[in-house]
Every structure is written in C-alpha cells, then in structure tokens.
Amino acid sequence: MAKGExxxxxxxxxxxxxVYAENPEQNEAFAEGxxxxxxxxxxxxxxxxxxxxxDAMVIFTPHWQTYIGTHxxxxxxxxxxxxxxxxxxxxxxxxxxxxxxxxxEKMCEVAGESGIVTKMMRNPDFRIDYGTITSCHMLNxxxxxxxxxxxxxxxAHYYSPEVMNEQASALGDACAKAIEESGKRVVLISSHSLxxxxxxxxxxxxxxxxxxxxxxxxxxxxxxxxxxLMRDGKMKEVIDIMPEFTEQTxxxxxxxxxxxxxxxxxxxxxxxxxxxxxxxxGTGNLIAAWDPLEATREIVL
Amino acid sequence: xxxxxxxxGIYCPPHPQPLLTPEASxxxxxxxxxxxxxxxxxxxxEADLIxxxxxxxxxxxxxxxxxxxxxxxxxxxxxxxxxxSMPYKFKMDTxxxxxxxxxxxxxxLQSRTVAYxxxxxxxxSIVALKLLNPDNKIxxxxxxxxxxxxxxxxxxxxxxxxDAIASQGKKAVVVVVSSLSNRMFTEHIEPxxxxxxxxxxxxxxxxxxxxxxxxxxxxxxxxxREIHGQIRVQKVVAYKPAWWMSAxxxxxxxxxxxxxxxxxxxxxxxxxxxxxPSKGSVGDKEFDEDDVEHYHGDxxxxxxxxx
Numbered sequence: 001m002a003k004g005e006x007x008x009x010x011x012x013x014x015x016x017x018x019v020y021a022e023n024p025e026q027n028e029a030f031a032e033g034x035x036x037x038x039x040x041x042x043x044x045x046x047x048x049x050x051x052x053x054x055d056a057m058v059i060f061t062p063h064w065q066t067y068i069g070t071h072x073x074x075x076x077x078x079x080x081x082x083x084x085x086x087x088x089x090x091x092x093x094x095x096x097x098x099x100x101x102x103x104x105e106k107m108c109e110v111a112g113e114s115g116i117v118t119k120m121m122r123n124p125d126f127r128i129d130y131g132t133i134t135s136c137h138m139l140n141x142x143x144x145x146x147x148x149x150x151x152x153x154x155x156a157h158y159y160s161p162e163v164m165n166e167q168a169s170a171l172g173d174a175c176a177k178a179i180e181e182s183g184k185r186v187v188l189i190s191s192h193s194l195x196x197x198x199x200x201x202x203x204x205x206x207x208x209x210x211x212x213x214x215x216x217x218x219x220x221x222x223x224x225x226x227x228x229l230m231r232d233g234k235m236k237e238v239i240d241i242m243p244e245f246t247e248q249t250x251x252x253x254x255x256x257x258x259x260x261x262x263x264x265x266x267x268x269x270x271x272x273x274x275x276x277x278x279x280x281x282g283t284g285n286l287i288a289a290w291d292p293l294e295a296t297r298e299i300v301l
Numbered sequence: 302x303x304x305x306x307x308x309x310g311i312y313c314p315p316h317p318q319p320l321l322t323p324e325a326s327x328x329x330x331x332x333x334x335x336x337x338x339x340x341x342x343x344x345x346x347e348a349d350l351i352x353x354x355x356x357x358x359x360x361x362x363x364x365x366x367x368x369x370x371x372x373x374x375x376x377x378x379x380x381x382x383x384x385x386s387m388p389y390k391f392k393m394d395t396x397x398x399x400x401x402x403x404x405x406x407x408x409x410l411q412s413r414t415v416a417y418x419x420x421x422x423x424x425x426s427i428v429a430l431k432l433l434n435p436d437n438k439i440x441x442x443x444x445x446x447x448x449x450x451x452x453x454x455x456x457x458x459x460x461x462x463x464d465a466i467a468s469q470g471k472k473a474v475v476v477v478v479s480s481l482s483n484r485m486f487t488e489h490i491e492p493x494x495x496x497x498x499x500x501x502x503x504x505x506x507x508x509x510x511x512x513x514x515x516x517x518x519x520x521x522x523x524x525x526r527e528i529h530g531q532i533r534v535q536k537v538v539a540y541k542p543a544w545w546m547s548a549x550x551x552x553x554x555x556x557x558x559x560x561x562x563x564x565x566x567x568x569x570x571x572x573x574x575x576x577x578p579s580k581g582s583v584g585d586k587e588f589d590e591d592d593v594e595h596y597h598g599d600x601x602x603x604x605x606x607x608x
Contacts, residue, residue, distance in 0.1 A: 125386040126377040
C-alpha cells in the first residue's frame with residue numbers, strides 16, 4: 001500500500017453567516033447576500049479542491065469542545081439538523097454526512113499510542129456542530145467526500161495557550177502518522193477565525209454590509225501580521241507566536257486548530273495561498289490554503 | 302413596582318451524571334436524591350414559573366431567552382456522549398419570555414427570545430428541568446449567560462428578571478445551573494473513584510457552601526470575583542451565577558440556606574442548594590461595589606483617553 005499523504009491544508013473559518021448568505025437548500029434561513037469577500041474566496045478554494053484527488057476531509061472544530069481528551073466521530077452516517085446556538089436566526093442546516101470511520105479510528109489509535117487521551121464518539125443521536133458544517137459546506141457544497149471530525153480539547157482554558165500549542169502539535173504529529181499509515185489522500189481543515197472578539201449586538205438585517213467591520217484596529221493589525229507571515233512561508237514562526245496572538249486577540253486559535261494542522265504538515269516553509277480576509281460580526285476571518293505540491297501552488301491574492 | 306414573589310431558589314450542577322447514571326457512584330446518587338427533594342418542594346409549592354439561568358448556555362448577541370412553547374429534541378453532551386442521550390420536551394412560558402426580554406431592554410440590555418425548532422438547549426438546562434420538573438407541571442423559562450457580560454450587565458439582567466416576575470405577578474422558583482469549582486479531570490475516570498480535583502477546590506467549595514448554608518447570598522455575590530480567580534477555569538470572563546441569583550432573588554443575606562448535597566462530578570464541585578427568603582440576616586456588611594440599575598454598555602475609555 002502506498003503511503004497516505006496530506007494533499008492540502010485549509011484554514012476555513014466557520015461564521016454561519018457565510019452559509020446563510022449562500023442560501024443553500026439545506027439551510028432554513030434566507031439572506032439577501034453579504035460577506036462576498038469571504039464567500040467568493042471560499043468558492044475559488046472549492047474549485048481548486050475539485051481539481052485535487054483526495055479520499056477524505058479531516059476537520060478540527062472549535063465547536064465540539066471537549067475537556068476530557070480529544071474525541072473523534074465514530075459512526076458512518078449522521079443525519080439531522082444543526083441549529084447555531086448563538087445565531088439561530090441565521091443557521092438551521094439540515095445535514096446528511098458520511099464519516100470515514102476507518103480513518104477516524106486510525107487517528108484515535110495512533111494518538112492514543114502517543115499518550116494523548118482519546119475517545120471515539122459513537123452515540124447516533126450526537127449532533128454535528130455548526131463549525132464542521134459551515135467549513136465543509138463552503139469547501140465542498142456537494143458533500144461528496146467523507147469526513148473525520150476531531151473535537152477541540154480545551155487546553156488553553158485548563159492550562160495556557162503554551163500548553164495548547166504543545167498538545168495540538170502532538171495531536172498533529174499523530175494524525176500525520178495515522179494518515180501516512182492509512183494510505184489515504186487527505187485534506188486537512190482547520191476551522192476557525194483569527195481574531196475573535198464579537199460585537200454583542202446585531203444589525204436588524206444581519207447581511208447589511210454597511211455595518212460590518214473589524215472589532216478594533218489592534219485585532220486587524222495582529223491578523224495582518226499573521227497573514228504576512230503566512231505569505232512568507234514562515235509557519236513555524238506563526239506557531240511560535242501563537243500564544244501571544246491568541247491571548248491578545250481572544251483568537252479562536254485557542255482551540256488549537258492551526259497548530260494541529262501546521263504540525264501535521266511539518267510547518268510549511270512555502271507561501272500560503274490567500275483566498276480572502278473579512279470581518280464577520282467583528283471577528284477576523286481568513287481563508288488560506290497550504291499546497292505541498294509546488295506545481296499546483298498559486299499566488300491567489 | 303411591588304417586590305416579586307420568589308418562593309425559593311435552587312443552585313444545582315449542570316453535569317449529566319445525576320440524570321443519566323445516578324447509580325454509577327454513591328455521590329451521583331446523592332445528588333440525584335437532592336434533585337428529587339427539590340422536585341417535591343417545587344410540586345408542593347404554589348409556583349407557576351421555573352426560571353432557569355444556565356451557565357452552559359453561552360450567548361454572544363446579548364441575552365437570549367428561550368421562547369419556543371414546546372422545545373423538543375434528543376440532546377447528547379459533547380464530553381459525556383457515552384453516558385446516553387437526553388430526549389426532552391419542555392413547556393415554556395412564552396409570555397413570560399417576552400416580558401423578560403422587554404424588561405431587559407428597558408434596562409439597557411441587548412436581549413432577544415429564540416423560538417426555533419431544533420434549537421440546542423444546553424446540557425445544564427436539560428438536566429435541571431428533567432429532574433426538577435419531569436412532567437412539565439410548571440411552565441419554565443431559560444435565559445442564557447452572555448460570554449462577555451461582567452458584573453454590571455449580569456446584575457442588571459437579574460433585576461430585569463425580577464421586574465418581569467413582579468409585573469406578571471408570578472410565583473417563581475429561581476434555578477441557577479452552575480458547578481462550584483469547575484475543573485474536571487482531563488482523563489477518563491471510574492465514577493466510583495470520582496473526587497474533587499484538588500484540595501484547594503474542595504476547600505473553596507466548602508467555604509462557598511458555608512455561605513450558602515448561612516443564607517448569605519449577597520455576600521457570595523460580592524465574593525464572585527475572588528471565586529472566579531481561585532477555583533474557576535477561565536472559560537469566560539467571570540463567575541456570574543451568584544451575581545444573577547442575588548440580583549434576581551434580592552440583594553441581601555436574608556435567606557434560609559440548605560445544602561442538600563455536595564459531590565464531585567468528574568472532579569468538579571456539584572452542589573444542590575436551596576435558598577428560601579426569610580427574615581433574619583447574617584450580619585450587615587458594607588459592600589464595596591456599586592449597585593447597578595441600568596446597563597449603559599461599554600464606557601469607551603480608550604476613546605475618551607485618546608489624544
């Protein structure tokens with residue numbers, strides 16, 4: 001069997017607003033549009049994904065929060081409705097997803113062998129979080145690839161962002177090893193915003209783009225610092241400053257997604273593909289991708 | 302406006318073990334018994350509303366209030382999914398929910414009701430309502446805990462609840478769903494071996510329960526910042542339940558307190574406590590933080606201080 005490999009890594013933020021604005025048939029709410037910079041960036045990255053041969057998407061989500069280890073979805077099918085607890089007015093999505101249980105079990109096994117506390121989730125009533133659904137829908141609206149969803153163990157809450165970085169790196173290493181042993185071609189997805197301070201009010205028409213802007217300038221400056229480092233292919237440096245970035249911008253990187261993905265990809269030293277940056281209800285959202293194959297790597301923006 | 306009629310208050314933990322696996326340990330069983338005692342008290346009271354403030358329902362856009370008349374779903378906890386599913390169907394007091402929203406807005410808060418099929422009611426609210434009101438004999442209302450809210454906003458939210466109860470002439474039981482110390486073990490444990498995560502957490506929990514036992518609710522409210530720093534995992538900006546409970550029930554120490562049970566729940570501190578308004582007060586303290594009547598939002602100190 002050939003060695004498995006990571007064929008693309010995607011930073012894919014999950015504000016439900018982007019699904020809402022797309023008006024897919026699965027979502028009950030209706031929008032007049034909005035957040036085009038993000039949505040068009042997503043659309044372009046989704047087109048790139050169509051040109052790549054891969055077997056499964058592996059997503060690390062901040063909205064399946066676990067405190068007792070790292071959990072993996074462990075049943076082949078989940079079909080239900082996901083309602084965002086914060087923005088139920090925008091996101092009530094009827095989903096029908098397939099899970100690559102074999103790959104999930106392999107990751108769980110290898111992570112467990114490396115000393116990480118793990119658990120398979122096999123309750124059929126379990127509801128898939130809106131982070132997983134939003135990122136996966138925007139990257140693959142046809143939903144024709146199986147997923148592996150990994151919960152976010154909240155080490156930043158219990159210990160510190162430094163411990164989060166260490167633990168998420170270890171998980172990334174374990175997942176990379178599991179992918180290699182699986183023989184599969186996998187797309188990794190780190191589902192989160194960068195700076196993550198929200199406005200606590202919402203305009204009467206949520207998609208009114210005249211009201212949308214970053215929460216404050218310091219959040220923007222920090223976000224741009226990270227974007228510059230990504231463009232320059234300095235992902236080890238991004239991960240090294242992750243604790244400071246996370247604390248100063250209340251960043252959603254606190255869940256460990258970007259650290260996990262970068263560790264699994266060996267801290268790329270090549271430029272990231274930048275697909276778009278836009279604020280959503282004050283938070284900073286970047287769509288980016290890391291293509292290990294130089295021949296297909298693009299300068300997008 | 303006259304004072305609201307709040308019959309008593311209950312402080313109880315959000316974890317699902319007392320609901321799903323009370324037989325797994327003696328401690329979980331004792332918590333379940335304590336919930337059962339509270340259920341009987343509620344049924345024997347003249348309550349016509351159960352008002353729940355849940356720390357496991359975080360919100361961002363202001364304060365959300367459950368406004369669906371009969372929310373129904375099968376819920377599964379993120380961590381404890383292997384303990385089983387939690388099917389529920391609750392009866393909500395939608396008129397009260399709207400009044401609560403109106404009262405919150407009139408005090409300067411951002412607030413909205415949510416009434417969507419399939420809305421994910423949180424583990425803590427489900428555990429409380431299924432154990433305290435299993436047959437939906439009394440309509441309920443659930444309010445979220447805004448993740449950015451601090452003391453002023455939370456106290457004003459409590460006063461808004463008080464306004465709403467008084468204006469509708471309800472006889473309410475107030476339920477706060479929160480652990481004491483909230484640090485769980487980060488690995489799987491046998492329920493029979495469950496214990497409070499550390500001696501420090503245990504000592505602080507017992508100090509808090511001493512205050513509860515003495516009916517010193519406002520004193521606990523004043524201690525909230527210290528409690529947050531000492532024994533709360535820093536998931537949110539502050540330990541808010543005592544602020545909300547005191548502002549809702551009445552900001553004083555005139556309560557009869559009963560600690561019905563205190564046990565470990567995967568390392569965190571779980572207690573079932575009943576506070577009943579009474580006459581006598583334990584001391585008249587000089588509280589050092591201002592009371593707040595109206596929420597004015599962010600003060601804009603950065604703008605005010607800029608050149």
